[in-house]
Amino acid sequence: MNQPLPPINIIACGALAKELMALKSINHWQNLSISCLPAKYHNTPALIPAAVEKKILQIKANNDAQILVAYGDCGTAGVLDKVLQKYDIERLPGAHCYQFFVGQNAFDNLQEEEIGTFYLTDFLVKQFDSYVWKNLGLDRHPELLNLYFGNYKRLVYLAQTTNDSLTDLAKSCAARMGLKFERIFTGYGDMANSLERFKQNKIPFLSLAS
Amino acid sequence: MSDDIENDEYDDEEIDLNALPDDELVEQIQNDLYDGLKEEVVEGTEILLQRKWKPAKILSEALVGGMTIVGIDFRDGILFVPEVLLSANAMKGGMEILKPLLSASDSVSAGKMVIGTVKGDIHDIGKNLVKMMMEGAGFEVIDLGINQSVDDYFAALEEHKPDILGMSALLTTTMPYMKVVIDEMVAKGIRDDYIVLVGGAPLNEEFGEAVGADGYCRDAASTVDIAKQHLALRKAG
Numbered sequence: 001m002n003q004p005l006p007p008i009n010i011i012a013c014g015a016l017a018k019e020l021m022a023l024k025s026i027n028h029w030q031n032l033s034i035s036c037l038p039a040k041y042h043n044t045p046a047l048i049p050a051a052v053e054k055k056i057l058q059i060k061a062n063n064d065a066q067i068l069v070a071y072g073d074c075g076t077a078g079v080l081d082k083v084l085q086k087y088d089i090e091r092l093p094g095a096h097c098y099q100f101f102v103g104q105n106a107f108d109n110l111q112e113e114e115i116g117t118f119y120l121t122d123f124l125v126k127q128f129d130s131y132v133w134k135n136l137g138l139d140r141h142p143e144l145l146n147l148y149f150g151n152y153k154r155l156v157y158l159a160q161t162t163n164d165s166l167t168d169l170a171k172s173c174a175a176r177m178g179l180k181f182e183r184i185f186t187g188y189g190d191m192a193n194s195l196e197r198f199k200q201n202k203i204p205f206l207s208l209a210s
Numbered sequence: 211m212s213d214d215i216e217n218d219e220y221d222d223e224e225i226d227l228n229a230l231p232d233d234e235l236v237e238q239i240q241n242d243l244y245d246g247l248k249e250e251v252v253e254g255t256e257i258l259l260q261r262k263w264k265p266a267k268i269l270s271e272a273l274v275g276g277m278t279i280v281g282i283d284f285r286d287g288i289l290f291v292p293e294v295l296l297s298a299n300a301m302k303g304g305m306e307i308l309k310p311l312l313s314a315s316d317s318v319s320a321g322k323m324v325i326g327t328v329k330g331d332i333h334d335i336g337k338n339l340v341k342m343m344m345e346g347a348g349f350e351v352i353d354l355g356i357n358q359s360v361d362d363y364f365a366a367l368e369e370h371k372p373d374i375l376g377m378s379a380l381l382t383t384t385m386p387y388m389k390v391v392i393d394e395m396v397a398k399g400i401r402d403d404y405i406v407l408v409g410g411a412p413l414n415e416e417f418g419e420a421v422g423a424d425g426y427c428r429d430a431a432s433t434v435d436i437a438k439q440h441l442a443l444r445k446a447g
Contacts, residue, residue, distance in 0.1 A: 045412070077382045077412035095383050115357060116332050137292025144295050151332040151356055 005031040007063065011055045012070035014039030015097060015123040019160055019188055020070060023195060035059070039123065043135055045075030049083045056087055070191070072096045092194055097121060101158050101189040116153040118179060122160045125170045133176070145177065154180040160188060227254050232261065239304075240276035244283075246296025248303040255304040265311040266348070273304045274346040281343075281431035291335070298339055305342065319350045321441050324366045325376035326354030328387040333380035336410060339430040340376060347434040349374075360394050367404065373444075374437055376427075379410040389421040396422070405440040409433060 012020055014036040024032050035055055041048045052069060059067055069084060069091040084091055094100045098119040099107045110117055124131060133139055136148055155177060157170035167183055174181035227250070230238055239254035251273070258268045280297040283289040289297075323344055327334050334356050341351045352370050354362060358377075367375060379385040388408050395401040401422075408418050409427040418426025424440055427433035 073382055075382055075412055077385070077414070077417065095381075111330070115330065137290070137295075141292055141296060143299075144292060147295055147299075147335060151334065 007031050007033060007065040009059050009063070009065055009067045010034045010070050011052055011059070011067060012036050013041070013074065013097070015042060015121070015127075016070050016191070018123065019191065023188055023192055027196070029195075033065075039127070040131075042074070042131060045077075046079075048074055048076050049079045052080060053083045053086075056083075056089065060087075068195075072100060092191060094190070097191075098158055100191050100194070101160065101186040102184065103186075103190050106184075110156060114154050116151050118149065118152050118155045118177065120155060120157045120170055120173060122163075122166060125157060125166050125173065128169070128173045132173075149177050149179070152177070152179055154182060157181070157183045158186045159183055160186060227257055232258070232263075236272045236275070239272040240279060243273065243276035243297055243300045243304075244280055246293065246300050248300040251300040252303040252307065255307050259307070259311075265308045269305070269308050269312065269346055273301050273308075274343065277301050277343060277346065278431050281429050285429055294339070295335065298342060301342060301346070305346065309345075318348075320348035321374060321437065322350045322352070322370065322372040323374040323376055323437065324352045324354060324363070324370055324372040325378065326358035326363065326366070327356040327378045327380075328384050328391070329357055329359045329362075330387060331379050331381050331384035332356045333410075334378070336380070336430070337376075337378040340378070340409065340427070340433045343430040343434050344437065347438070349434075349437065360391050363391055364394070364398075367400070372404065373441060374405045374407060376407045376409070376433070377423075378408075380412070382412045385410060385413055385417065386421075388423065392422045405437070405444065407433060407436060407440075 008031055010020060010032055012034055017034070017036045017039075020032075020034050023029065024034065037048070037051050037055060041051060048071065052071065056067060067087070067089050069080075069089055071080060071091050072093075073080060073095045074097075080091065092100050094104055094107070096119075098121065101121060102110070120128065129139075136144065138145055138148070155170070155174035157167065159167065159170075162185065170183065171181050225238060227235060227238060235254055235257060239251055239258075242250035242254065254272065255268055258272065259265070277297060280289060280294055284294050325337055325341060325344075327337050337353070341353050344351050352366060352372065354366055363375065363377075366372075377388045377391060379388065392401065392406060395404070395406070405425070406423045407425045407427050408421065408423040409429075413426055415426045425436040427436050
């Protein structure tokens with residue numbers, strides 16, 4: 001008879017909630033307990049480290065199971081890593097969710113190909129109006145579009161799922177921004193690989209990036 | 211009728227800028243700049259010129275003064291990026307009128323700065339704000355644009371011989387390139403020939419020190435102060 005797997009706590013960005021829940025369901029990872037922080041921190045990365053630390057302390061007060069953090073550096077300029085080092089906790093590899101969805105090498109190639117690339121994931125396509133358009137004031141001041149995105153040339157939609165309506169929505173986002181459109185199917189990318197390998201082997205997330 | 215409604219009606223009234231005395235007009239230009247009203251800022255600037263105000267005085271008291279308030283409220287979380295951009299756009303309107311008049315006058319440059327966004331990075335909103343505020347403070351600014359390599363910076367230093375090199379980055383993945391540039395300056399023995407200032411949303415004081423910059427500038431207004439302080443120190447030393 002198989003031993004039940006030890007519980008693992010995942011602290012995740014809300015932008016990854018749907019993907020993590022899907023992975024948990026597909027892979028029957030019943031031992032994962034997922035806690036999400038608000039995805040709006042995407043726009044205020046300075047708030048992420050303290051919010052993650054608060055969540056770590058909350059979890060540690062309740063159980064002593066392993067904790068993993070499903071964030072990239074996410075614009076915290078290494079401050080999130082400093083918090084995680086204090087508690088010997090690992091996070092997903094890379095700087096952003098774009099990178100761990102598409103994979104580091106592929107991301108580097110995309111950047112090399114066109115430095116002026118704006119990335120969307122499934123989550124960001126769905127939340128484009130609130131997280132991008134309204135947040136930047138473009139609903140009220142469309143004249144600011146060129147100031148924000150004048151140096152961008154294309155929009156790459158890194159798709160986690162195959163969904164025609166999301167693709168159409170992503171295309172319309174590109175059109176609104178005046179950018180060339182491209183779609184790349186990534187699935188759950190390195191996030192799924194990292195999670196699976198950690199679960200099986202307890203290999204730290206970050207070491208998987210290299 | 212309540213006082214609030216009366217106030218609303220009063221607020222909707224169009225203000226005749228020509229009818230305002232100088233001090234109230236300057237205050238009104240600052241308010242219009244804060245609200246991102248480009249046409250009104252341009253009109254106010256033109257009125258002050260008609261009243262024989264010197265361009266440098268209009269720039270520092272009305273425009274830079276107004277933009278400094280915007281900078282403080284941005285720092286304190288009262289204003290956000292869209293509002294700052296609208297204010298900057300309004301200031302730009304006023305500066306477009308003043309710039310040719312300033313360069314035609316005998317005003318002495320406060321100093322010269324070469325500025326650019328580092329290699330791999332295409333973000334220039336902050337850099338453009340810094341350029342505008344530095345120009346407003348009397349600096350000559352050579353803007354290299356975005357995605358600048360070590361070679362690009364070095365060519366500009368050689369050509370323009372500035373007092374200050376400014377580097378900007380928005381991404382955590384590109385900000386380490388500032389150290390590449392500074393290390394190369396050290397290797398070439400030219401590091402101490404320039405004041406190196408760095409800035410950008412993910413940077414902080416600690417990062418500025420770690421890469422060997424002379425100063426970290428958290429916003430456009432503070433860049434002016436820090437640049438002036440370093441120039442004064444150099445002259446004194």
